[in-house]
Amino acid sequence: MLKIPNLFLKRGQLARREFLGYQQRIWQRFAEQDGQGRAQRYRRLPPIIPLVLYHGQPEWSVPLSLLDCIDADAELLAVQRGFGYQVRHLRPEESDARLSSDPVLRAGLRALAWAFVEHLDDAAVARLLRDLPEGHPLEQALLRYIARVYPTTEPAVYRALEITRPERAKELIMTVADEWVERGKKEGRQEGRQEGRREGEATLLLRMIKHKFGPQAAAAHQGRIEQADTETLLAWSDRILTAETVEELFR
Structure with a gap:
């Protein structure tokens, strides 16, 4: 109540x-x-x-x-x-007419609709930029969004700029270069965390093998363990609890 x-x-x-x-x-x-x-x-x-x-x-x-x-x-x-409220689900395959008749609004909506598309070629990126009039206040914001969210590369965006804004391609690519630098740092940190976790799992498994089956068993399988991925290491770590021999662990 x-x-x-x-x-x-x-x-x-x-x-x-x-x-x-x-x-x-x-x-x-x-x-x-x-x-x-x-x-x-x-x-x-x-x-x-x-x-x-x-x-x-x-x-x-x-x-x-x-x-x-x-x-x-x-x-x-x-x-x-x-x-209540209305919902407009933006979908990647929608046509220009379906999105909006206004080119500026259409550019923004399409940028949102394509945010989760895994593969965008140069023509697709150029299409995003072509709808937005050159020099529009949203121009740099759209480029930063593409650089931050889209799974595309700096050369692909530069080629798209050469198609849609050939005289300002170099200038505009410099305005979003820091986005790629920051994205590279984030990806590097993520890869570092994943590698650190894998190494930790490998070290722990080796210690468990050494404790249960002896140092010779750990040394014999050290190379195999150090090359395994995290998922495999976790499966071996679970199996060691019931394995009676080291061969059974890796079977």
Whole structure:
């Protein structure tokens, strides 16, 4: 049972948005009461029926619904009813007409729609840039987004710039060069973490083999263990708990 605060109103001065604020905080408190199952609770919120206790002398004149405060015709109010929202799922294969007739908006929407496409050739990158007028304020932002998100290379973007902006290709590629440098650093750190984990698993497995089967067994299989990937090392580490011989471990 949720406890709803009593609202004693003076002079009938209460904006409907206060109710929405109270309801939002009550639902949030309900859904986030602990870390487990939070997403499921947000999909199964309890109903809230607001109740106002009013004891003022003038007649109550504040609208009872937020819809009564919205200045719109019946068609627009129907969209507002329930305070839901519309979803527009951007898909990579959509045509120009489907995205937008405005080239600037189309460029931005297509850049978002293609964010998870694994392979984009030079023509595809050039198509992204061609929709956006040269010198537009979003030009550099679009290039940085491509450099940061897309699985493409600096030469591919440069070739696309030579197709769409031949006189400014060198200038523009320099504005996003730092994005590739930063992406390279992140990829290097990720690879380093993965390699560090693999080496740690290999060291641990060798120690376990040495302890269970003796130092000669560990030395005999050290090269094989050091060359194995992380998934294989984890499988061997699980198997050593029940293996009776070192040969059974690697079988």
